[in-house]
Amino acid sequence: QQQVKQSPQSLIVQKGGISIINCAYENTAFDYFPWYQQFPGKGPALLIAIRPDVSEKKEGRFTISFNKSAKQFSLHIMDSQPGDSATYFCAASAPQTGANNLFFGTGTRLTVIP
Amino acid sequence: DAGITQSPRHKVTETGTPVTLRCHQTENHRYMYWYRQDPGHGLRLIHYSYGVKDTDKGEVSDGYSVSRSKTEDFLLTLESATSSQTSVYFCAITRASTLGDEQFFGPGTRLTVL
Incomplete structure (x- = not known):
């Protein structure tokens, strides 16, 4: 079964708007939550990541919000741009020494309309 | 791009034939991974390696084998390809950062099994 559930499957946002993608998990051993951005024909690229000791992390226009009690985390893209149009994946892992076996969500295809 | 290359980038093969995909890295990373990406499933871990000759199974390892005889190369083999193994295959490495x-990920290999 899917260890990380992601929604929505697709999202259309106007330029300048806020894009919000949500993920939920059950395994309380997860302690690392990255987001990846993928353009067609390319490999996923690490966008931003968070550990559960903080509730929010911001890098430029991208923010992760983390709710440990609800076992949910979300990606917010502020001032969305057409260049942000891509597929976004959340993921989670419970790292062992040096390893980082990621469990991915099913992806959200974001389209930002000019 | 973390110094990862994958070969071939595209391959079409027939059911029942053996196929080997290669992942090559230039930065001497200890951990390497093979994922497959399918619509509706996100990325799923096939096998990973934590050193030369040290490998372990992931979530979807049936029908796949791996080998790592050198630090820089991680090979994924489909002993007898099936149509269900049509997918995009990504190799990944682990790199230390401030978050752990x-x-x-590498650029991917698109495999079609007819």
Whole structure:
């Protein structure tokens, strides 16, 4: 079964708007939550990541919000741009020494309309 | 791009034939991974390696084998390809960062099994 559930499957946002993608998990051993951005024909690229000791992390226009009690985390893209149009994946892992076996969500295809 | 190359980038093969995909890295990373990406499933871990000759199974390892005889190369073999193994295959490495170990992906190999 899917260890990380992601929604929505697709999202259309106007330029300048806020894009919000949500993920939920059950395994309380997860302690690392990255987001990846993928353009067609390319490999996923690490966008931003968070550990559960903080509730929010911001890098430029991208923010992760983390709710440990609800076992949910979300990606917010502020001032969305057409260049942000891509597929976004959340993921989670419970790292062992040096390893980082990621469990991915099913992806959200974001389209930002000019 | 974390110094990862994958070969071939595209391959079409027939059911029942053996196929080997290669992942090559230039930065001497200890951990390497093979994922497959399918619509509706996100990325799923097939096998990973934590050193030369040290490998372990992931979530979807049936029908796949791996080998790592050199630090820089991680091979994925489909002994007898089936149509269900049509997918995009990504190799990844783990690199240390301020958040701990983070995964970076190669450009992918698109495999079609007819």
